[in-house]
Amino acid sequence: MKTMSQHQQIIHDTLRRVAEEEGVQLGTISDSSALIDNLGFRSLHIARILAILEIEFSRDPFASGDVPITGLRTVGDLCAAYER
Amino acid sequence: MQNLATLIEGWADHTEGTAIVCDGATLTYAQLHARICHWRKQLQVAGIAPGACIALRGQVSGDMIGLLFALVENANVVVPFLSASNFEVEEALETACVDGVFEFSNDGISRYTHCGYGRSHPLLDRLRSEPKQAGLILFTSGSTGKNKASVHRFSRLIEHVLQKPGAAYRTLIFLMFDHIGGVNTLLHVLCNGGTAVFVADRSVATVCHAIESQRVQLLPTTPTFLNMLLISDQRQGYDLSSLELITYGTEPMSLATLKALNQAMPGVRCKQTYGLTEVGILPTRSEDASSTWMKVGGQRHETRIVDGVLWIRTDAAMIGYLNAPSPFDQDGWLNTGDKVEERDGYLRILGRESEIINVGGEKVYPSEIENLILQVENISDVVVSGKASALTGQVVFATVQLIVPEPTVQVERRVRAHCREHLPAFKVPVGVGVSEDPMFGARFKKIRRPARTA
Numbered sequence: 032m033k034t035m036s037q038h039q040q041i042i043h044d045t046l047r048r049v050a051e052e053e054g055v056q057l058g059t060i061s062d063s064s065a066l067i068d069n070l071g072f073r074s075l076h077i078a079r080i081l082a083i084l085e086i087e088f089s090r091d092p093f094a095s096g097d098v099p100i101t102g103l104r105t106v107g108d109l110c111a112a113y114e115r
Numbered sequence: 116m117q118n119l120a121t122l123i124e125g126w127a128d129h130t131e132g133t134a135i136v137c138d139g140a141t142l143t144y145a146q147l148h149a150r151i152c153h154w155r156k157q158l159q160v161a162g163i164a165p166g167a168c169i170a171l172r173g174q175v176s177g178d179m180i181g182l183l184f185a186l187v188e189n190a191n192v193v194v195p196f197l198s199a200s201n202f203e204v205e206e207a208l209e210t211a212c213v214d215g216v217f218e219f220s221n222d223g224i225s226r227y228t229h230c231g232y233g234r235s236h237p238l239l240d241r242l243r244s245e246p247k248q249a250g251l252i253l254f255t256s257g258s259t260g261k262n263k264a265s266v267h268r269f270s271r272l273i274e275h276v277l278q279k280p281g282a283a284y285r286t287l288i289f290l291m292f293d294h295i296g297g298v299n300t301l302l303h304v305l306c307n308g309g310t311a312v313f314v315a316d317r318s319v320a321t322v323c324h325a326i327e328s329q330r331v332q333l334l335p336t337t338p339t340f341l342n343m344l345l346i347s348d349q350r351q352g353y354d355l356s357s358l359e360l361i362t363y364g365t366e367p368m369s370l371a372t373l374k375a376l377n378q379a380m381p382g383v384r385c386k387q388t389y390g391l392t393e394v395g396i397l398p399t400r401s402e403d404a405s406s407t408w409m410k411v412g413g414q415r416h417e418t419r420i421v422d423g424v425l426w427i428r429t430d431a432a433m434i435g436y437l438n439a440p441s442p443f444d445q446d447g448w449l450n451t452g453d454k455v456e457e458r459d460g461y462l463r464i465l466g467r468e469s470e471i472i473n474v475g476g477e478k479v480y481p482s483e484i485e486n487l488i489l490q491v492e493n494i495s496d497v498v499v500s501g502k503a504s505a506l507t508g509q510v511v512f513a514t515v516q517l518i519v520p521e522p523t524v525q526v527e528r529r530v531r532a533h534c535r536e537h538l539p540a541f542k543v544p545v546g547v548g549v550s551e552d553p554m555f556g557a558r559f560k561k562i563r564r565p566a567r568t569a
Contacts, residue, residue: 052531067319067347074343074475075540078510082502082545093505100505101345101375 039110045083046106049076062107088113119273122306123151123184134305135177136329137313142177150181158189161227165190166243168212168233168252172196173219175291175313182217187269192239192250195293208232210264210438211252212239238266238435252437253295255392256478264437265392272395275415275431276302283308284333284360287325289317296365299396300335319343323353330357335388338368339475339507345375364388365476366508367464368407377405389464393442393449395431408461424468425451472501472509474541479511484534484542491533493518499544513544516551523549
């Protein structure tokens with residue numbers, strides 16, 4: 032079982048990895064960073080982030096309907112979804 | 116019923132109403148009429164005869180829309196190539212038997228080039244034999260990776276719109292008119308005296324800015340964009356109070372997204388649309404704003420359900436594909452491939468019956484991606500399938516078998532890099548897995564196991 036800090040670390044690493052691949056310039060990542068408005072991710076970037084996290088955590092809380100996708104605004108929301 | 120000629124002539128005196136807003140420039144209906152008159156003469160000067168296939172490329176402008184209507188009047192076959200993700204354009208021009216291309220640059224200058232692919236084709240010849248019938252060729256994804264060129268009777272599509280007058284909305288043009296939904300929107304707006312507001316890109320900020328600055332009333336869009344709109348806080352920085360109606364289509368809508376949309380924009384009516392490149396956009400009526408159930412079809416659009424799959428017959432259907440067999444049966448019915456549920460005359464779209472992957476409304480055929488991935492070093496076999504995504508409906512996922520062992524991260528990087536080089540972004544697999552299990556069934560048919568149904 033991964034600890035919460037491990038979860039956060041994996042999520043932050045995933046955000047950086049996808050940003051690097053897609054040429055998105057990331058500033059500092061914090062829980063309050065908005066995925067679209069602050070970090071500059073677009074729909075396919077977020078879809079890829081969720082696909083990578085599904086491999087990491089063996090679940091996708093958004094596709095399963097446990098967490099509504101429309102409630103996903105910030106990095107903190109993303110971390111919280113996988114901590115449930 | 117009004118016809119196109121009298122409608123266009125009526126625009127000459129319409130000096131107040133704005134027809135088009137594009138890149139900050141506005142064009143009244145009278146100015147649009149003047150552009151059409153200009154292009155009538157230019158078509159004569161260039162010697163473009165009725166029946167010729169003419170492509171439009173480059174930056175959309177009021178001038179380009181003027182040319183579009185002049186080409187319709189001249190009974191030409193229009194081939195719009197407007198999306199940035201147009202790969203293999205030269206091959207597509209040849210497939211569409213294009214005689215010449217009008218290219219519009221960002222500074223508003225247009226250039227005509229004769230390209231010499233014009234030729235006889237049974238479908239085009241049939242269209243050309245019909246009096247004053249303009250054509251329209253739209254491209255749709257093909258199962259082999261080659262896009263299919265569908266031939267429509269453009270004049271008939273316009274007639275359908277003119278038959279049912281509607282409200283004159285200020286409307287955001289979300290899909291361009293190289294997509295059947297974009298054609299339908301543009302015709303409805305201009306035939307009803309509304310305003311077509313074009314945007315440079317489909318980001319949340321650009322769309323919200325256009326809604327605020329142009330007081331847009333109707334936003335025709337996709338569930339994927341609505342998800343992005345709801346996830347982003349940017350919409351709160353804009354005045355979207357002019358919005359009266361949001362229509363959504365091209366992919367199934369989740370009830371959760373629809374409910375969130377209703378909560379976020381309680382004064383805005385939401386309506387689902389349904390259409391396919393092959394049969395055009397059908398009349399629909401949502402059960403209510405918060406329901407994904409809708410009535411589909413009407414007087415000239417028949418529907419039936421066979422084994423849970425929707426079939427459609429309409430006289431607005433395309434004539435056929437230039438480069439593929441006809442998908443219609445002998446009675447003119449099209450199997451849409453869309454699984455539906457029915458309740459009291461209302462339908463709910465469940466998703467594709469076939470293996471086509473729908474990424475935010477864009478269709479992807481697995482075999483196209485598989486053929487490309489097989490070119491990558493150290494890959495012995497591959498299966499591409501759709502994977503459920505809460506954001507875009509589905510995403511593309513590839514599972515590969517290797518010739519010699521290699522770390523998965525490295526394989527994924529190489530496969531994605533190769534795909535990115537050759538494919539538009541929505542077709543690039545979001546993930547690549549390595550499997551040691553056989554990927555064929557007993558009959559040597561590829562086993563595509565979606566992670567979940569969208």
